[in-house]
Amino acid sequence: MPVSLFELFARTLDVTLPVFAMVFIGLGLKRLGWIDRAFVSTASALVFKATLPTLIFLSLIKADLAVALDIPLLVFFALATLCQCALSWVWASFRIPREERGVYVQGAFRGNCGVVGLALAAGMYGNDGLSAGSLLLGVVIVTYNVLSVVVLAMYQPGQATDWRSLLWKIVTNPLIIAVVAALPFTAWSVALPRWLMTSGDYFASLTLPLALICIGATLSVSSLRDSQQVALSASVMKMVILPVLATGAARLMGFSGQSLGLLFLFFASPTAAASFVMVKAIGGNVALAANIIAITTLMASVTVTVGVFALRLLGWI
Known part of the structure; x- marks a missing residue:
């Protein structure tokens, strides 16, 4: 029996609404004063260092590696990320003031795949989505960190890129350690x-709700009122232009079903909060970085829902 448009849209909301509802709950709790900056800082550190690595480790050791380890998917994501960075960089070279180009480019291509992307993958594909998404995170972490350092360093003349420090941060990243540690158990x-x-x-189940609440609590409504044209441009690039181009390219390359769905969810994730940390570390425009994160996070509730609905309507996923 054919599925009606209403049923299809309702199924799409079943995937996206729980994720973004938790984000807005976090925003509400912060405004009510029930959670504060200290809570968000501690909880975010707990997620990054402990609960998220545990979730990734457990999802991988439960997985069938022959199914979860999709080499073409990993390679395509890495190449697509490189192309997204290059495209946003070229655009910024012509349209964005030089001193803001590094922040713009990073905000335009670096997604929050570790929390939002993984949560959406789990909501849409269950444990299979978690397993494949966890392996994809290994590629995400390496490509995002390397490209972010390069693009930010290019527009910070007084700063030298410390490649040894960067490599050490990648090697000691808890999420990468979790992926590597799980592979022997799975194999x-x-x-x-x-x-x-x-x-x-039990411990891993804390990850997604806690992380999403922290994202909501860090959103600043006041910063949105001061949002600049550059932040809006980067947000449209991140949430609309690049996901459409990358997902279309993936379809042309033969990806479909769960693989295409995972790629879209990761491409369409809002800008990662880690981008703010990197901009702050090099003395860049932190206000611009914060605005991009806030705008893309709010946009995601609409753009991801519309994107999943459209892909399902087309029969691609």
Whole structure:
């Protein structure tokens, strides 16, 4: 029996609304004063250093590596990310003031795949989405960090790029460590004790709601009132232009179904909060970076929903 447009849209909302509802709950809790900056800082560190690596590790050791390890998918994502960075860089070279180009380019291509992308993948594809998305995160972390450092360093004449420090940060990234640690367990089907798996599941289940609440709590409505044209331009590039181009290219390359859906969700994720940290570290325009993060996060609730609905309507995913 054919699925009506209403049913199709309702199924799409079933995937996207739970994720973005948690973001807006975080915004509401912050405005009510029930959570504060100290809570957000501590909770974010807990997610990054402990609960998210646990979630990634457990999702991978439960996975069938023959299914989750999709080499063409990983390679395409890395190449597409490189092309997205290059395209936004070329555009910025002609339209954006030099002193803001580095922040613009990073904001336009660097997505929040580790939280929003992974949450959407889990909502749409369950454990299979988590497993494939977790492996994809390994590529995400390396490409995003390297490209961000390069583009920011290019427009900070007084700053030298410390490649040794960058490499050390990548090697010691808890998310990459979780992916690498899980691979032997998955490849050789090593089973962990049942009690340990259950405890790990309890701990890992904190990740997505806690991380999404923290994202909502860091949104600044006042900063949106002061949003600049550059921030709006970067946000449209990040949430509309690049996801459409990258997903279209993926379709032309033969990706479909779950693979295409995962690629779209990762491409369409809002700008990562880590981009703000990197801009602050080099003394860049932190207000611009914060505005891009806030605008893209709010836009995502609409653009991701519309995108998933359109792809399902076309029968591509």
